[in-house]
Amino acid sequence: MGKTASAEELTELDMFLEQFPDYKKTYNVTNALKGNGTEATETKPEEINGNLEEIWNRIKNLNENSANDTKIKPMFRWQWVAAAVLVLVTTGVLFYNRAAQQDTLTVENILHEIHVPYGKTEKLKLPDGTQVTLNAGSxxxxxxxxxxxSRDVSLTGEGFFEVTKNSKRPFLVHTARLVVKVLGTVFNVKAYNNDKTVETTLLKGKVQVELKNNPEKKIILLPNEKLIVINNREPQSVKPKEGKIEYQVTELPDVKPNEVKETAWVDNRILFTNEMFEDVAAQIERKYNVQVVFEDRALRTEQISGLLDKETLKEALGIIELTTPFNFRVDGQTVYLSKKDK
Structure with a gap:
């Protein structure tokens, strides 16, 4: 337990502070730092730090400067009081700086990172109220x-966003190939590193998309539009060759909201229409936590259609097999696909 000053010592401290106004000011700042005043909001810590050395030098020279002052008691006592003031100020400044650093760490530097394994999806709520659903492998x-x-997040994989509206603080989704900027909207971003394309699908609101290797190009999407960007995984500093199609904007089919294939995964479904088997296989890998191996390369480009919902892995493969003849075998977490002999 700390020692409490006596009434006489407090009186002497008041006398000292009246004799030396500089010390009185720093003493008041110390009280403010401890929550006993408002001066801390008016005086910056760096200003206090700048005066500490000067104050300490003046304490050491008190005997010389006050040898003939008969109004002050013996100098060793004043030196003790002055040193005590200096210790209080120094402690207050260190406490203030440490608290400020901790506050900065809490607000600005703590980063949460979510990894979603294959076979799972995850939902979360961000600090601003935005709702995010993450697909497997994200x-x-x-x-x-x-x-x-601004409100900045980073994504590798696939996410469905329902962004809380805030016109003064845009919401930015950063991926390896592009940045999606919104104010308040509902959209889906599919940005797996190994996929052939990166897709942004807008359901409500309005978004602006900026390509990392072509930032001057701003692509505006309106509701029911999808941006498809070729995921060539070239260095971001390398611009596409002239005449090469880097992206395209397409319009979604006029279907019911629960029939939009780009967001079917949110309900743990896979909806595909005339898509290459290898692209559907990538979705099967994420949904069922397996690895798909094509033993016949020609099978990769077969066009298939269908809907997979609550089926088991073998049931799902059986549904595809009804329209596209092939053989499959499951060995642990690996699925082998081969062409069926005619």
């Missing part, structure tokens, strides 16, 4: 608290 990161000017 990695998503976001800060403990968003900055004042």
């Amino acid at each position: 990695t998503f990161s976001y800060p403990e608290a968003f900055e004042k000017n």
